Amino acid sequence: MSSHFQKEPNKLANETSPYLLQHAYNPVQWYPWGEEALQKAKTEDKPIIVSIGYSACHWCHVMERESFENEQIAKIMNEHFVAIKVDREERPDVDAIYMDAIQAMGIQGGWPLNVFLTPEAKPFYGSTYFPPRNWAQMLLNVAEAYKTNKGQLLESAEQFTEHLGFSDIQKYQLSGGETTYSVEELSSIFSKLAAKFDRSQGGMNKAPKFPMPSIYLFLLRYFKITKDEQALAQVKLTLDKMALGGIYDQIGGGFARYSVDAEWFAPHFEKMLYDNGQLISLYSEAYTCTQHELYKDVVYQTIDFAARELRSEEGGFYSALDADSEGEEGKFYVWTYADWQEALNKIELSKIDKKLFETYYHIEPEGNWEHGNNILFRTDETAFAQANNIDPVQFKKAHHQLKTHMLQERAKRIHPGLDDKILCSWNGLMLKGLVEAYQAFGEPLFLELALQNARFVLEKMRKGNQLYHSYKNGKATITGYLEDYAFVIEGLLALYQATFTEEWLTEARNLTKYVIDNFYDAEEQMFFFTDANAEKLIARKKELFDNVIPSSNSAMAKNLYLLGLLLDKPAWLEISEQMLARAKKIIVSDPQYLSNWAVLLAHRTQPTAEVAIVGPKVEDFRREISTFYFPNKVLTGTTEGSDLPLLEGREAIGSKTTIYVCYNRTCQLPVFSIQEAVKQLQEVLY
Structure with missing residues (x-):
């Protein structure tokens, strides 16, 4: 990076995003996304360059060093364009729109993402990384085309904007289908995934390799239901190879974002909160299923890493550690x-x-x-x-x-750069990871970190029932996205079931009500990514496909199903049912990109166990039952009494702690030991 003291700051100097601040002293006259930049483009009739990246992105840094710090290139950009810098982690809504546009242009997406827009923010051309000479030439070509061939560019922009108006529901012709789910369909999903397994190194048969946790969560459930040892073998192979490979920080704990090769050997060294939160969940669940000590070590070390290097004093978790230090990738x-x-x-x-x-x-x-x-x-x-x-x-x-x-x-050594913004959605993933680690291992520290994190999110990143996406320097900013609600609700649901503190269930219920009121599209029976109260962009998108991070719609469908059971909300169960039915066609045909949806589909092939524990030893019983692997259940409990639907009228018989196991509104006889409850679970499920 260039030294800053000789240069004038641009419009990014007052931002809080570390990624935007990295560009605050570029000679390019960057603006943050907002009305000022958009109005300037209209007033001066200049095309817009939107350049999107994130702080841990190696090639984003390279392009900055080569092009955005280059005085000659900056001069071209400043003269002919209004330049806007976007942190994709802060503005996933903006990123999603222009990534979709790039792909519609037939260009392979990635970051840095550079998109050319009309003054009305409509896209007409774009690219990813370009070396400086090519970038400069492209700028001149686009500027010339805008002057001499403006009508054609505007027409092209209208066509791309029209494309952005089509949702994935329309593109894939997803109509509301049948609401029955079978083990045969699960077997079909498994076969399609298995055809792409790397059976020697684990993961899927391609490089680079990303962890993709929800694929292995599906395989664990498939194994539990069918006893197909191939599924468990692939989970174990993948988790073992990742834990022993270079993608895992063997000295400090925690996972890098991906491996550049097929052997999990050479990582792209950035460490992201969202990966580590999800992998804590996955390894905790895999330990409960297998009792493999390696998985326990990974969970403890990864939580230790996150608490040591990513946790703020207030209890929130920062976003990422850079791949580079001292200008070299992986040097640390x-x-x-x-x-x-x-x-x-x-x-x-x-x-x-x-x-x-x-x-x-x-x-x-x-x-x-x-x-x-x-x-x-x-x-x-x-x-x-x-x-x-x-x-x-x-x-x-x-x-x-x-x-x-x-x-x-x-x-x-000199440490990699820290992206110290705190993102609501990623903290939700980490919250769930901490809770599931506590359930698997009973470690009090994990619960304490989870409780502090939940309080932080709800106290610092919420106003009323509205969440904010980003937090830094004591201030929460940016209206929350569906992913913020979906993952925080998921974390709160897990926290209730790990503590039986009803406050967390109440918070999850209130956030869910807000989501239905402000994000739900009744016509397409899916949720928009953006709040009805948020800034209006040129398109309002819905996120359907699962990636390294599950889609916000798949997470919300799971939340509505579990909350519908816990709170006896038939209307919420119905919305979840409609969402899953809409997605079912492509879940079965292309499960690699809908693996979190497939997890919910797996749950729907059997009745979900509703386990209620009532009596003085409720906490001991809860802790013990959590060590058995029954992923398709909801847990609820109280020492004396509760108004919650699953606990209403339930009491400890003869002052003994009593367990009630029910399915589909039909209950087994109450029992007084975990062994008896486990027997009932095994008889009805699996």
């Missing part, structure tokens, strides 16, 4: 042979040959990656100890000692 995380030796020489390891750890982490004198650097990856502790005739307990102890020391040594 990799080790030269000399660096490793120097750090290792400062520690005494109990009865373990230090040389063994070179082998264990695949460290080579010439480096196992580029520029003589080593990316750490490993094998399973127990297997390695046995192969080298070492007591596994002794090896585990020495390994822990080594990692603690190496983490302290690494902390002395």
